[in-house]
Amino acid sequence: MIEFISQPWPWYTSGAVIAFVMILLFYFGKTFGFSSNFRTLCAMAGGKKQSALFDFDWRSQTWNLLFLVGSIIGGYISATFLSGNGAVAIADATLNDLAALGIGAPQGLQPTEIFSWNALMSVQGWIMLLAGGFLVGFGSRYAGGCTSGHAITGLSTLQMPSLVAVIGFFIGGLFTTHVLLPIIL
Amino acid sequence: MKALKYILAGILFGIVMTKSEAISWYRIQEMFRFQSFHMYGIIGTAVAIGVVAVAIIKKFKLSDTDGSPILFPDKEKTWMRYILGGTIFGMGWALTGACPGPMFVNLGYGYFVFIVVIIAAIFGTYAYGFLMKKLP
Numbered sequence: 001m002i003e004f005i006s007q008p009w010p011w012y013t014s015g016a017v018i019a020f021v022m023i024l025l026f027y028f029g030k031t032f033g034f035s036s037n038f039r040t041l042c043a044m045a046g047g048k049k050q051s052a053l054f055d056f057d058w059r060s061q062t063w064n065l066l067f068l069v070g071s072i073i074g075g076y077i078s079a080t081f082l083s084g085n086g087a088v089a090i091a092d093a094t095l096n097d098l099a100a101l102g103i104g105a106p107q108g109l110q111p112t113e114i115f116s117w118n119a120l121m122s123v124q125g126w127i128m129l130l131a132g133g134f135l136v137g138f139g140s141r142y143a144g145g146c147t148s149g150h151a152i153t154g155l156s157t158l159q160m161p162s163l164v165a166v167i168g169f170f171i172g173g174l175f176t177t178h179v180l181l182p183i184i185l
Numbered sequence: 186m187k188a189l190k191y192i193l194a195g196i197l198f199g200i201v202m203t204k205s206e207a208i209s210w211y212r213i214q215e216m217f218r219f220q221s222f223h224m225y226g227i228i229g230t231a232v233a234i235g236v237v238a239v240a241i242i243k244k245f246k247l248s249d250t251d252g253s254p255i256l257f258p259d260k261e262k263t264w265m266r267y268i269l270g271g272t273i274f275g276m277g278w279a280l281t282g283a284c285p286g287p288m289f290v291n292l293g294y295g296y297f298v299f300i301v302v303i304i305a306a307i308f309g310t311y312a313y314g315f316l317m318k319k320l321p
Contacts, residue, residue: 009201012226015229015230016231019230028250041310042314051315054314068195070193070194071199071290073196075293079203082200090212109208110209129281130302130305132279132281134277134305136283136284138270139271142320143274144260146286147284148285156238157239158236165274167268168273168274170275171272172274173278177218180276
């Protein structure tokens with residue numbers, strides 16, 4: 001059993017489990033939306049003096065912080081007990097495209113060229129990790145949600161604004177992948 | 186117990202995001218290059234099941250664990266913030282290969298450098314809160 005679930009999961013199993021997580025949170029009377037935690041963390045840090053966005057009782061969002069803690073534990077459990085993840089088996093076309101950018105074939109889940117402390121010694125590393133993280137935090141709040149809130153929950157509840165947000169995700173993602181990455185890397 | 190159920194849901198989320206490899210920068214690159222069905226399959230399956238589940242919840246007016254009806258409030262019908270915010274988010278997604286959830290899952294997996302990405306994201310949200318009155 002452990003061996004079976006230690007392999008990488010196919011897309012249909014993964015999609016079904018993600019839907020199950022969303023439905024579970026509905027059943028608990030909550031809504032699946034991970035990026036709200038950033039807003040909560042800003043409120044906890046005393047952000048309400050700076051913006052009305054952070055002027056709310058963050059304790060009402062404790063459940064989502066617990067979900068966040070769980071997601072860290074889930075990553076740890078996967079790495080420690082279900083460590084079937086060797087090299088990610090990506091498409092040959094992607095391997096070739098990335099090789100042209102100087103990113104080697106996968107040895108684990110992440111390219112060490114970008115996700116290592118050494119990478120922070122270079123300008124590229126700062127752009128990829130710091131600017132990237134900043135844009136995710138800024139954009140998710142501006143758009144009112146991230147992949148979980150818009151792409152999964154918003155589309156499941158047939159919300160037009162979420163479809164617009166997802167189209168935005170792809171405009172930004174495609175532009176960055178095809179125009180900016182060749183310049184940065 | 187009330188706290189535990191949210192932690193357990195989060196653990197399941199962390200495991201599925203890892204085992205599906207959706208937390209991998211490589212998989213997000215593959216997605217934005219349209220070179221694999223994998224990520225589209227994951228999101229598509231989740232949404233397809235989600236649409237049916239939400240329809241069932243609405244049709245039978247199902248309640249949550251507190252006995253309150255499960256409702257799906259409509260998002261406000263303005264468009265600028267969704268398209269602009271979405272585009273900014275997408276740029277960050279392609280750079281880091283991680284949306285907010287996977288940042289934390291990666292941290293747990295052992296890619297500790299993601300703490301830098303997370304702190305940057307908190308600053309990004311903070312900056313949005315500071316600027317939001319001036320944005321379209």
